[in-house]
Every structure is written in structure tokens, then in C-alpha cells.
Amino acid sequence: MNIEKFCEFDYISKNFLPHTPYGKVYKENLKLITDKKKLEKKYSAIDIFADIRKNKRFDYDKIKYHLKNIPYINPAKEVSDITDLFFYKKFLNNYHSIYKIMNKKTKDFFNIIWKYDEAYNLLNIDGYSDTFYISDKYDKRLAELRKSLNDISKKIEEKKKTFFELIKKETQLDIDSDFVIVETQKLNDSFNNFFNVEMYDSSKVVLKPKYPMDYISTIQEKERLIADEKNIENEVVEKLVKEIEKIRSDIRLLINSVLDIDIAVSSLELAIKFNLKRPVFNTTRISFKNGYFLPLKDELDTIKIPYTPLNFTFDKRLNVIRGSNMGGKTVALKTLALSQLMAQYGFFVSAERFETLIFDDISSVMVESDIKGLSSFAYEIYKFVNIYNSILDKKVLLIMDEFARTTGVSEATAIVNSILSKFNNMKNIYFFMATHLHSIERLKSLDILRMKGFDKNSYLKYFDSKTITDIKEKIKLINKFMDYELIRASNTDYISSDALDISYILGIDKEIYESSKKYMEERNENQETKK
Template identity: 30%
Template sequence: MIFLDKDQRHQVGYSFIIDRVEVITPFGEDLKKNIAPYKPKDKDALLMELSNIEKITTTYKEKIASYRAMERLLSKIKDIRTSINRCSHLNTLDEVELFEIKNFCMISEELYSIYKEFNEEICISNISFNTLDRVLKLLDPDNKKLPTFQIYDSYSTELKAIRFKKRQLEDNILASNDEDEICTLKEERLKWVILEDEEELAIRKRLTEEINIDIKNLENNVYSMGKLDFLIAKGKLALNYNATKPEISDKMEISITNSFNPEVQHILEEKGKSFTPINMCLNSGVSVITGANMGGKSVTLKTIVLNLLLGQLGFFVFADHAKFPILDFIYFISDDLQSVSQGLSTFGAEIIKLKTVIEHAKIKNGFIALDEFARGTNPKEGSFLVKSLCEYLNTLTSISMVCTHYDNVVNEDMVHYQVIGLKNVCFDSLKRKIDLNRTHSIEIIQEHMDYRLEQVSSSNRVPKDALNISVLLGLQEEIVNIAKKYYYGNPYSNNEEEYHGE
């Protein structure tokens, strides 16, 4: 799947979001279920969708009575698409189907009346309701405006006469005490019942043919109800999370300010913690995020992927500001448990996916996200492979984002972000806190970890959070001293200032 498969969408938090898109109608539910990304040629349609959502978010509170009236009517809608399809093929409708179409028309006419007045001010594009007054009159010949249906006498003088004769026979049956006479009357009544069934069938056939004339209007209103339902749900989602209308660029550039991932935010809030907003500016080529494994690189990647995906699907995004193009694809490569269960190693699964990604990236423009690529092989080879991959991705028009804990994989012509981590923390103070409460050492480190990103340059060297975390968690000093030899080439130095807080 070019825009993430089901498991990947769940992994980045899309399932969490789509479950909170509260559509009301079966038609809206289908639109939500079958939502597809906009293509570059559909830019005008995407801009219209985003504009419609914006109109809803800016008027929902002001026009709450109108919105609630429309939502109340939408909640009464039953799925009549099977009946519409049968009618379009002139398959004679039964009484239940005719009742459901009548009820649909009654709701549709009421909704049409509210929406028409409402939309004169709001001006939502690409949604229009057609009047179904002719169908309603057809199914309500006595103009009683009741949510019921039967084959009325007024449909046919012959039917009326048949039913009159049948009722006379039924009265005679009830009045008679003669078993032979009753038997004769019942046989006579049966003949009239058959005639009644035949006449009702003829009437239902005629009604089906008459409704068929308005089949396009029925289909249009089904679509418009679903579209209106889905748009309102998108607008309410945006309001609930203070989401933002993204700016659609014609260039291969991505900028996103104070973005967040609602699922991760929800999990953190349940623990009494807060989400650190993410700021990124990306262009064609590769951008690399480095930092220790506890630094939140994967959350950053998932947050960017989620918001890009939502933008391609016509949603507002979870950020203060966002700008990106319409993409041909979004690929996200991380742990592939499904492929592993099918007999491939994690690394093997990554390579199989990567081949597909590269082939697409040669001919189309999209977004490629790699989370700790090559972690399933030995570190030395892994760093070589990641460095090689970054060099290649940097030659493409597509935008790539690579999160890795490998060091020395970034060339000068690449954009390099680093998780700030423990860089600005008072190391001695943090160490004392941990020494006093060893059982909660991980939680204490996480509380002091700065998950923000900063762009790396020659003036702000990469901090060694992995070594710092090892010291904080009490790794034996002998091992730390050996590690310092490989970090700084001095196996005898005990100066902690060389590694913590650098």
C-alpha cells in the first residue's frame, strides 16, 4: 500500500484518530472506511475539502442549533442503497423498501430545508441536495405526512373495489354460524385475496418505475448526506484537538510547527506527562535525526508521518502550522513483525520493503520514513548501510527522514537534527536524584529528557546521551572508562565533563 498498510497506520496513530471521527450515517461510515489520498492532479478538490472543513470549524459554535438539527436528522437515516440499486434495475420493490424510501424522502426534504437556509451563509462547496417532493407525493398519496407506508386504496379504483368486496366476505364469515357457508365464503375470499395481491404487485411495479425516474436524485442525496456527515465529523475532530488547516505547497518542502501525535499525547496525559511539540523543516533529499534510544526519535517520526498522511486524506493536521505538497506516496519502514512471522528476519524484511520504496522514489515524489533502519544487523555494518542509504536518498527529489542511533552517518550536505536529550541538564544534580531513588531511575531520566530537536552544526556537537544514560543508571565504572577510550581516545580520564552535558 503506497500510503502505509493497515498495521503501519495503526502504528503511527491513524487508527486512534479515525476512531474519533464520529460519523452518524451509514453513508458517512463508508466514506470514512474507504477514504483515499488525494492525488497531485486533485489539488483543487483537496483545497475545496480543506476549505469546507474550515467553514465548519469557524461556524460550528455560532450555528450550533443548525448543526444539531442536521445531525439529529442524519441520525435517523437508514441505509437504503440496496433498495435504490434494485429500483435502478427495475426490480419491483416490496412494501418495506417503499416504506424506507418514503421515510428517507421525508427526512431528506426536512434536511434539505434546513441545509438550504444554513448554506446560504456558510457556502459549503460540492454538497447539494435535490428535492424528492415528487417521490414523497408518490408514496404519500393522501398527504398525511406520516412515517408509515402501505399500498393505499387511492392507488387504484380496482384495488379499492377488490378490498371492499374482500371486507364484505370477511364480515359475512364472522356473521355466519353455518360451517358449509363459512367454507364457501372463505373459498370466495381467497379468490379476492389473490386478485388483491396481483393488483398490489402491479401497483408496486408501477411505483418502482415512477421512483426510478428520480433515481439520480436519490443517489445524489445519499452521497450528499454522507459527505455532509463526514465533513461535520472532520470539523468536530479538528475542533476537539485544535487542529490546523494545512497549506498545500507546489514544491517538495515540508514545514511543521508545534506538531503533536494525539495518541501519544493521550498516553502521556494518562501518566500525568505532556507531549513535547515537534518542529521540522524538510526539503528534497534526506534529513537525519540522531540521538539515544530513549530520546523520542520514533515518536517524532510517527508524528510527522501521521500528520502528512492526514493531510493527504483531506484532514486538518495536529500542529500550529503545516505546509507540504500532495505526495505520490508515503512509505514508513520500521519493525515488520508480519514479515518476521513469515520467516524473514527484521533486516531481511526491511531490505524487501526498501527495494520497493526506491523503485517508486525513482519515478515519483513522496515521503520516505525509516525508523532505526538496519538495527537487525551488526552495528558496524548497520552504520555503513545507513550512511550509504542516506547518501543515496539525498540525491532524490523525494523527501526522506531517517531516525538512527548510529553516529557518523551524516554528511555535510545533509540536514541533521539531534534530540537535545540530556544536553542541558545538570548532570550531578540528576545523578543525585537517581542515586536516592534507584527503583525509578528510568522515569527520572525520562522526566529530565528534552525531546525537542535542534539542527546540528559544527558549533553544536552531538551529545553522547547513550554514555550519559549508562552512567546515570549505574553501569560499572570499569566499563564506562573503557567506553570513554573509544569516545575520546583517553582510557585513563575520569573527567565526567568530557561526556555528560556535552
């Protein structure tokens, strides 16, 4: 299973909303950042905008406004026409507005430069605006031509009006367009002097005015002026294109700066929404203070169920978390996976404090719902082999949830212990696994952990005088007495079984329950004797 899918990263992705087209492309192609300096710079960028938002909210909102108005341009493509000029103008205008808002320190941080006054002033020759047209100011001939066009257009309208008035006088037909449909019976000889007549249907004809030659010659003069105007506009566009081509090679640098600003602002918006904090990097361990798995926390908040945050320091490279279903093992793994992924994507994380290392890769081995006919166990082994062969020379965080759960307990235990033994000597591997298996061998680099789990005594005390028959209500109440705290397991912890107690509460036969407990106790004694 893809690590993003396992830790439900789409919940973060759908709330990460870049403003520019470049930011939206970035969002769809997130990559793990493995360079500490690059990560720290991304975090610092978020902090810079947090400060601007706090102390200069108006400036912050203006920057967001101009980011939203940044258009997409492709600097690899040559500037060629008026449409390109429009997009370059809109880009430069909004970039320049952001440049003017920022102080020198912020400009230096984001490499916001400006040396484009000539192109900027040329594109805004009529004053600042995000629209673009070929202004008269680009060529004085345009002003003369457009005045002539305006005058001749008025003359054409006057000639047409005079001709239509003559038609009305001679034919009593009121016309205001270049054709009219009339009934055939209304035709008379005078119509031939003013109209070309065409059949419309069996009872109607179409009349099209026979404009006089002076009207037609005026139309032809207008078309000549339009052609002249177009030729001059093309000359202007050609000159402007040459000017913009001079700066096209720099545009990629400006785009990169805009992208960095956009990602910083959008990441800050994400951090504010979910109260995310800046991660801290070290070289030895992973540690959480009040870490939480956002998708679950938000779901529990909506139904007013308290969420137990993750507070734990993983001092060792290999960590196995034991416990029954409903105990929170998978949530602990997802909290780790989501936090690490967010940290190495350059986001703040869902914890009051999260200390971690930087990994070259983050991988997971889980059974997916659609495995196209493969057995679950075969699929898990196939995925593990592929990942194992690719991580031998990388620093990797590898997460497994209930690995080998679909094969026999003995075989599963043997495989898991062998994997742990191999990883014990591979200092590049940081391994986390949730499991039901109990016979995990203790190793130098391994911590065996467990969730505190179901508080049976508190449950029985609270419901001693109550009778609950509805199974859904029982499950809901069991959840309330689950303790999701992660703790280190002692050598005898494995005899505890939340599953047995929960089964009994949910109605399993008492004799079966007692027999199961006895079996567990005997197995524990046998294993202690073997030791």
C-alpha cells in the same frame, strides 16, 4: 511496515465516525488525495459545518439526525419491489430534509439539488413519514376492498363465536381456538357432531371444530378479496417502480452529495474532539508549530505527564534524526507521518499549524514483528527495494526508523550514506530517518538533526540528596528529564551519549561507564583528525 500501522492511524480511524452507510464504506477505503483542489475543498467543507455548528446549532443537529437516517440504496440495481420503494422513500425524505435546512451557498458547495417533488409526493401520499405501505389513496378500489375485508373479518369472528357458543351448550366444552386437547374418557357421542377427533397420545385426543359450510364459504370469500387486494397492490407497486426508475440515474449524484456532507460533519467532530487544525500547503518545506502525536499525547495526559510538541521547520528534503533510545526520535517521525497522512486523507491535523507539501505517496520501511523467518535486515532491504523501484517517478515522502540496525555499524553506515547520496540528487524524494549511526556524511540537501535528549545536570541537581533504588521509578524519573525538542546537530554533537549517562544512572558499573566515555572521546578525536 504499512505507513498507517507505523503512525498508529487506527487511533484516528476509531474516532472518525461517519453517520451514513456510504460514509462507513468510505472510512474503510481511505485513499491518499494528491490533488490540492480536492483537498482544499474537503477542508472548506469542514469549515462550512464548523460555521453552521457555531451559529446554527439546531440546524447542525438536525442535519446529523437526518444523516443517521439515510439508508443504503444501490442505484446500479433496478427498483423492483416494495422493499426498494421503502428505502428510496426513506432516502429521499431525509435528503429533502437536509436540502431544506441548507442555504443556497451551502447547497451550491455540496451540489445539493432538488427536482424530485413528483416522486417525493407520490411516496408520501399519506403525509411525510419514513415508513411505507400501499395506501388506499393510490387506487380507489383498494379502499372498497379493504372495507369489504374489514366487514367480512367481523362476520367471520361473529360466526365463529356463535358456533363456539353452540358447542359449549351441547357438549359443555369451552373452546376459543381451532383445536383443543381433552382426555379420552371425557369424550361422548355428541362430540362427533362438532369435532374431528385425532389421537394425541394414549390418554388424550385432539378435537378440531367442524365449522359449518356458511362459515367456510365466508372464509373463502375473504381469501378471494385478499387475492384481489394483492393484485391491485402489485399494480400500484409496478406504477411506483416506474416513477422511481425515472430518477434512479440521478440517485448517484445525491449519494455523492450526502457522502460529502457526512464526511465533512464527521471530520469536524473528529477535529473538535482532538482540537485539530487545517493544514497549509506550500511547495518547498514541511513545518510544525506545536505538532503532537495524538496517541502518545492522550496517553501522557491521562497520567498527567507534560507533552513536548514538535516545533521545527524542515528546510531540506533529506533529514536524519540522531539520538539515543528514549530520546523521542521515533515520536518525531510518527508525528510527521500521522500529520501528513491525515492531511492527505482530507482531515485536519494535530498541530497548531502544519505546513507541508502534497506527495504522490507516503511510505515507510520498518522491521515488523512477524516477518515469517526472514532476518530483520533481509526484510528491511526487501521492503526498501520494493519501495525504491516504485517511487522513481513519484513525489514521495519516505520514512525509515533505525534502518539497518540489525547489521554491523560499518555496513549500516555505508548503506545509509549511499542511500542519502542517491536521494541527494533525486528531487522527488523527501526522506526522514531516525538512526543511532553517527558517521553520516553531510550533503547539500541533507539536514542532520538530533533530539536535545537527557538533561543530565538537571537530573543530578534535582536528585543530589535522594536515593532511589527501584528501577521502574528511576526510568520514570529519567523520562521527566528528557528534553524532546528537535534541533540541528553540530559537527561535534555525536560525542554526546545519553545512553551512557542513562546506563550509569540505572546502575551500570562506574568503571565500565568511565571506560565507555573515554572510548567515545577517543573515537571523536580520531574522526576529527581524519577530517
